[in-house]
Amino acid sequence: MLLTHKQVAYFISYVIVTIGGLVLLGWAFDITLLKSLQSGLTTMKANTALTFLLFGLSLRFSDHPRSLFRNLALSFAVAGLLISLLTLSEYWLGWNLGIDELLFVDWTTAVADFPGRMSVATALCFVLLGTALLFTIFRNHLAAHIAAILVGFLGLLVLLGYLYNVSSLYQVFVFNSMAMHTAVTFCLFSLGILQLYGNAGLSALIFNDTAGGVLARRLIPAVIFVPIILGALIVFNQQTAAFDSKFSIALLVLSNIAVLFLILLWSASSLQTIDLERQQSDQQFRLAVEASPGAIILVNQAGKITLVNAQAETLFGYPREELLGQTVELLVPPQFTGHHVRDRDGFFAAPTARPMGAGRDLYGLRKDGRQVPVEIGLNPIQTNEGRFVLASIIDITERKLAEAEIHKMNWALEQRVAERTAQLQAANKELEAFAYSVSHDLRAPLRSIDGFSLALLEDFADSLNDEAQSHLQRVRAASQRMAQLIDDLLALSRLTRSELRPEPVDLSVIVQTIAAELQRAEPEREVTFVIAPAVLVNGDVSLVRVALENLVNNAWKFTAKHASACIEFGVEERPSGETVYFVRDDGAGFDMTYADKLFGAFQRLHTPAEFTGTGIGLATVQRIIHRHGGHIWAEGAVEQGATFYFTLPGTAVRHTPQ
Amino acid sequence: MEKVVLLVEDNPDDVDLTLRAFKKNNLLNEIVIARDGVEALDYLFDTGPYANNPNPLPQLVLLDLKLPKVDGLEVLRRIREDERTKLLPVVVLTSSKEEYDLMQSYSLHANSYIRKPVDFLRFSEAVRQLGFYWLVLNEAPPTGPGDGY
Numbered sequence: 001m002l003l004t005h006k007q008v009a010y011f012i013s014y015v016i017v018t019i020g021g022l023v024l025l026g027w028a029f030d031i032t033l034l035k036s037l038q039s040g041l042t043t044m045k046a047n048t049a050l051t052f053l054l055f056g057l058s059l060r061f062s063d064h065p066r067s068l069f070r071n072l073a074l075s076f077a078v079a080g081l082l083i084s085l086l087t088l089s090e091y092w093l094g095w096n097l098g099i100d101e102l103l104f105v106d107w108t109t110a111v112a113d114f115p116g117r118m119s120v121a122t123a124l125c126f127v128l129l130g131t132a133l134l135f136t137i138f139r140n141h142l143a144a145h146i147a148a149i150l151v152g153f154l155g156l157l158v159l160l161g162y163l164y165n166v167s168s169l170y171q172v173f174v175f176n177s178m179a180m181h182t183a184v185t186f187c188l189f190s191l192g193i194l195q196l197y198g199n200a201g202l203s204a205l206i207f208n209d210t211a212g213g214v215l216a217r218r219l220i221p222a223v224i225f226v227p228i229i230l231g232a233l234i235v236f237n238q239q240t241a242a243f244d245s246k247f248s249i250a251l252l253v254l255s256n257i258a259v260l261f262l263i264l265l266w267s268a269s270s271l272q273t274i275d276l277e278r279q280q281s282d283q284q285f286r287l288a289v290e291a292s293p294g295a296i297i298l299v300n301q302a303g304k305i306t307l308v309n310a311q312a313e314t315l316f317g318y319p320r321e322e323l324l325g326q327t328v329e330l331l332v333p334p335q336f337t338g339h340h341v342r343d344r345d346g347f348f349a350a351p352t353a354r355p356m357g358a359g360r361d362l363y364g365l366r367k368d369g370r371q372v373p374v375e376i377g378l379n380p381i382q383t384n385e386g387r388f389v390l391a392s393i394i395d396i397t398e399r400k401l402a403e404a405e406i407h408k409m410n411w412a413l414e415q416r417v418a419e420r421t422a423q424l425q426a427a428n429k430e431l432e433a434f435a436y437s438v439s440h441d442l443r444a445p446l447r448s449i450d451g452f453s454l455a456l457l458e459d460f461a462d463s464l465n466d467e468a469q470s471h472l473q474r475v476r477a478a479s480q481r482m483a484q485l486i487d488d489l490l491a492l493s494r495l496t497r498s499e500l501r502p503e504p505v506d507l508s509v510i511v512q513t514i515a516a517e518l519q520r521a522e523p524e525r526e527v528t529f530v531i532a533p534a535v536l537v538n539g540d541v542s543l544v545r546v547a548l549e550n551l552v553n554n555a556w557k558f559t560a561k562h563a564s565a566c567i568e569f570g571v572e573e574r575p576s577g578e579t580v581y582f583v584r585d586d587g588a589g590f591d592m593t594y595a596d597k598l599f600g601a602f603q604r605l606h607t608p609a610e611f612t613g614t615g616i617g618l619a620t621v622q623r624i625i626h627r628h629g630g631h632i633w634a635e636g637a638v639e640q641g642a643t644f645y646f647t648l649p650g651t652a653v654r655h656t657p658q
Numbered sequence: 659m660e661k662v663v664l665l666v667e668d669n670p671d672d673v674d675l676t677l678r679a680f681k682k683n684n685l686l687n688e689i690v691i692a693r694d695g696v697e698a699l700d701y702l703f704d705t706g707p708y709a710n711n712p713n714p715l716p717q718l719v720l721l722d723l724k725l726p727k728v729d730g731l732e733v734l735r736r737i738r739e740d741e742r743t744k745l746l747p748v749v750v751l752t753s754s755k756e757e758y759d760l761m762q763s764y765s766l767h768a769n770s771y772i773r774k775p776v777d778f779l780r781f782s783e784a785v786r787q788l789g790f791y792w793l794v795l796n797e798a799p800p801t802g803p804g805d806g807y
Contacts, residue, residue: 436756440724443753443776448671451778455678476777483776487755 005198005207006063012192013060019185020053027104037181044179045118046103047083051126052185054080055133059192062137070137077133084118084126091120121158121178125151125186132193141201145194149202152190158183160228164235211274215267226259295393301348301386303327303341315374315395317367328391333365348387351380356391364393373400431493439490446486449479488616491546495623500540507535507581510545511569514552526564527556535571535581537648539628544648547624550617551583551644558642559587578647586641590634598634621646661717661793663689666698666733667751668725675778676720676751679785687793690716695728699736702743715746718792721768723752723759731759734766745799747792 003011026034027046036043054076061073086097100106100116107115118126128151135144158178198207206216230252237248289296289307295315298307305328308320316323316331323330332340343356356362356376363371372395379390453472457464464472508531515529537544552567559565568584590598599622625632625646636642663680667673673691680689692698700706702715719737723730730750737743749770750763763771772788775781 436754436758439756440752440754443774444669444672446776447675447753447774447778447781448669450776451671451675451678451781454778455675480777 005195005203009192009196009198010060012188012195013056016052016056016059016185016189016192019181020049020051020056023049023181024053024103036179042119042177042179043106044182045100045106045116045122047087047100047116048118048122048126048179048182050103051080051083051118052189054083055126055129055189058133059136059189059196062133063196073133074137077130077137080126081130081134084123084130087118087123088120088127090114090117091123119178121154122182125154125178128154129186129189129193136193136196141197141203143201144197145201145203148190148193152187155183155186155190159187160231163228164232211271211278214274215270218270219263219267222263226263230255230259292392293394295395297323297328297331297391297393298381299328299344299389299391301388303329303344305330306388312393315366315372315393316364322367331364333363333371336363344389347378347380347389351387351389353377353379373397435490435493439486442486443483446479446483450476453479485616488620492616492620492623495543495546495620495627498543500543500627502538502540505537505539505541505544507537507544507548508533508569510548511552511583514549515567518552518556525556525560527559528564528566530566530568530570532570535569537581539648543624543627547621547646548583550621554617554644555583555585555587555642558589559585562587578649580645580647582643582645584641584643589636589638589640589642591638592636595634595636599632661687661798662714663687663793664692664698664701664716664719665689666692666695666719666725666730667722668693669722672722672774675781676785679778679782680789682782683786683789685786685789685793687717687789695725695730695733698725698733699728702737702746703740715743717747717798719746719748720751720788721748723750723754723763731762731766734763734768738767747796747798749788749792751788 022034023044024046025031027049058073058076058080061069062077064070064073083099086099089095090097090100096114100114100118102116104116128147132144132147132151135141135147159180162180162183194201194203197203206213206220233255234248234252238245289309292309292311295312296307296309297305297312300306305323305326308323312323313320328344329337329340354377356378362374362376364374365371375394375396377392379392381388381390453475457469457472461469511531512529515531519525519527552569555567559567566586568582570582570584572580572582574580599618621644622632625648629649630647632644632646634642634644665673665676667676677689680687690701692701696706698719698721700708701713702719704712721730721734725733730752734748734750737746737748747769749772750759750768751772751774752759753774755773760771770788772784775784
């Protein structure tokens with residue numbers, strides 16, 4: 001429909017009002033065209049035009065939202081009815097109320113034929129029309145439509161009379177006959193009333209989407225025009241006497257049969273197509289529903305199941321005959337039935353497509369009493385038959401099993417992790433015990449070696465020559481060295497096992513303390529310390545101290561050969577944003593070629609004759625720095641000192657710039 | 659009164675070296691050797707072989723921790739538990755620098771903790787200082803009533 005029914009009805013009402021208005025103008029200015037279309041033909045009377053005007057307005061406003069206009073429509077309809085009823089009474093009772101020429105004087109009609117008075121047919125049609133309008137206003141659409149159709153038929157009859165030139169039709173009584181445009185206007189009005197409420201009353205039969213409506217709309221033209229044409233042929237035959245009259249009747253009957261048969265075939269074909277389409281669409285729907293991997297249940301507003309698919313039968317264990325027509329609570333486990341009805345009503349009140357029972361575990365109840373874990377999605381559906389809910393139900397037993405498996409595996413994993421941790425802790429404990437015994441048991445023999453070598457040296461000095469004494473000294477030195485190595489190794493191993501306890505540490509203070517100790521131990525040395533103040537980091541206090549001790553002690557040791565020295569501790573911001581700390585000395589330095597050997601355990605770049613040391617110190621420092629997540633590297637040149645850089649990330653460093 | 663020093667040490671080398679150190683430093687006290695915890699306790703409490711041969715308490719006990727049979731910490735505990743020996747000066751003289759041993763020794767009220775250096779010269783020096791302090795400088799606690807007075 002390009003226009004809605006109401007738009008068509010309103011349009012018709014405007015047309016009718018225009019016609020009425022024009023005819024009145026015609027009477028006012030004596031325009032023959034408007035009064036009777038052609039001179040000699042019956043005129044549309046002024047009262048007729050007025051009544052059309054009134055009824056036209058009534059039609060337009062009969063369904064207005066504001067009651068003022070509806071009351072206006074009512075009063076117009078009543079007014080028109082009054083006019084027509086009075087006219088009829090004039091005919092019936094034979095009196096003259098003086099209303100016929102109230103507006104204008106009718107010169108065209110003879111006095112004996114009641115000038116200005118509308119014909120009986122017209123008045124009758126108006127009465128019917130008025131009644132139809134009242135029915136419409138009071139919403140009895142069926143009655144309104146019946147009345148409207150009667151009016152339409154009467155108008156059509158008059159028009160057929162004009163068409164077949166049957167004067168008796170429009171001169172049923174000796175009185176005035178209906179004008180042609182009056183008849184047309186009646187037909188139009190009839191259509192207008194039918195269209196005003198196109199979805200109610202008789203219009204509903206014609207203007208709907210079902211096969212019946214489609215068929216009705218297709219057939220109406222045929223039903224109306226085919227008989228008219230056939231009738232015209234008969235009239236023509238009568239007037240020209242082309243065929244014998246009885247033969248012509250036989251011919252008419254046969255043509256009637258033929259045409260009706262053709263119409264029948266055409267209708268049958270249309271219905272067949274429509275029905276096939278519907279069947280196909282039904283089948284598609286059914287296939288879609290049956291093919292769904294999940295169970296589907298359609299529930300109406302009263303909670304009754306109206307459709308299920310095969311999966312629903314399998315899931316719940318009922319054949320579909322036992323499900324259809326039952327309340328859906330049949331499938332709800334007893335612990336939920338209580339609020340399920342409430343939830344259902346709530347859903348219809350505010351229908352949205354959503355999963356059901358968000359966050360809750362849902363269960364369905366099978367025929368055999370078993371409860372199945374499910375997931376349910378709800379979809380509201382609006383059809384001509386009302387509101388429905390389409391529930392898609394999926395059996396999630398497997399998913400739940402999988403989840404349980406995962407939980408179990410997680411738990412088992414946690415157990416294993418706990419076991420592993422316990423094992424590691426036990427291993428650590430063993431290592432500690434081992435280190436403990438090593439530290440004790442390995443030293444004792446060393447003590448003996450050293451002690452008795454010295455005893456030899458002291459007690460038997462006379463019997464031992466220089467060479468012998470030198471041998472013994474070397475024995476002593478070696479054993480002392482080994483003791484130192486043991487200590488260093490133990491310290492290093494302890495480092496990896498101990499826990500890191502990060503806290504804010506002031507590096508400057510630590511370096512100052514170490515520096516002070518060194519100067520106290522060897523006051524004769526001339527060493528200048530340049531220490532950046534208030535350098536704060538996050539780290540383990542004892543480990544950081546050990547690292548700095550190693551670095552500063554190294555700096556002290558390797559500047560021993562110089563008369564005076566400068567040892568520096570500071571911090572730099574690199575362009576990359578890294579904060580880098582350093583300990584710098586201007587002592588013996590090292591060859592950069594061997595830089596990568598610096599931090600290996602027991603690696604030394606100097607002989608023991610040049611500088612003492614076990615070579616563990618830097619390995620220790622590196623281990624400590626790495627445990628803090630940082631890295632350490634060195635730069636140096638022979639006899640030009642060395643700088644050791646390191647980072648301690650994860651530190652919120654606050655330091656005053658140098 | 660002779661001031662006796664009880665040396666509790668299982669390692670014979672260490673015993674000899676300690677004696678040598680004492681001699682070299684002119685500490686002429688009598689040194690009694692106990693080779694394990696049991697011997698030490700027997701000597702102190704006049705039990706076992708000393709049952710019929712009681713002796714006065716020593717002036718100083720030099721106690722190694724790693725001993726067979728009853729170890730040093732246990733000996734220390736027993737010394738501190740007994741009324742007679744509760745006040746006895748005990749110096750733990752051991753190789754171990756383990757924190758645990760330190761903690762335990764002081765918790766059990768050892769008077770001092772000395773770590774034996776490997777270098778004999780330093781060891782000798784340590785003994786000299788030790789001996790001088792505990793045997794000469796330090797005032798020994800008063801001995802109990804049942805001891806000859």
